[in-house]
Amino acid sequence: AVVSTQSTGGSGVVGLAAILEGLLPELTGKKVVTILCGGNIDTTILGRCLERGLAADNRLLSFTVVVKDAPGGMAQLTALLAQSGASIKDILHERAWLLEDVFAVRVRCMVETRDSAHTEELKTAIMSNYKHVEFIGMSDHSTDTKRVQLASKLRNMELGAQE
Numbered sequence: 001a002v003v004s005t006q007s008t009g010g011s012g013v014v015g016l017a018a019i020l021e022g023l024l025p026e027l028t029g030k031k032v033v034t035i036l037c038g039g040n041i042d043t044t045i046l047g048r049c050l051e052r053g054l055a056a057d058n059r060l061l062s063f064t065v066v067v068k069d070a071p072g073g074m075a076q077l078t079a080l081l082a083q084s085g086a087s088i089k090d091i092l093h094e095r096a097w098l099l100e101d102v103f104a105v106r107v108r109c110m111v112e113t114r115d116s117a118h119t120e121e122l123k124t125a126i127m128s129n130y131k132h133v134e135f136i137g138m139s140d141h142s143t144d145t146k147r148v149q150l151a152s153k154l155r156n157m158e159l160g161a162q163e
């Protein structure tokens with residue numbers, strides 16, 4: 001017996017994921033062919049796709065916060081993120097463009113969370129510890145339910161393929 005293994009990128013299974021998720025009811029009962037492709041993907045593009053998938057799944061949180069510009073100010077913020085279980089993907093502090101307070105610094109963070117509930121818990125923790133917070137990016141993930149469902153389906157398919 002000959003065993004053959006095929007690999008496809010996330011974009012190559014979008015059509016199949018949409019059909020399996022029932023997002024195309026007009027195809028129910030019909031014979032349908034979907035093309036599986038995308039086995040070769042540039043790693044930079046793959047990283048972008050994964051990051052956008054995390055954002056669509058409400059697992060990527062980007063925000064700016066104003067902290068004390070004194071020893072321990074950044075440490076308190078990173079300790080809060082660590083205690084919550086969030087993973088810091090990117091962090092940058094800016095002094096020059098914060099005009100309100102010479103003893104403060106604006107910190108821009110992008111963190112990865114476990115799931116949507118964890119993201120909401122983290123938002124609450126940040127807002128309860130800091131006065132000046134701005135969340136950046138998609139503000140209402142519920143408005144794009146189909147995209148979130150599709151991202152979740154793709155993630156589950158990828159996890160199944162890895163087992």
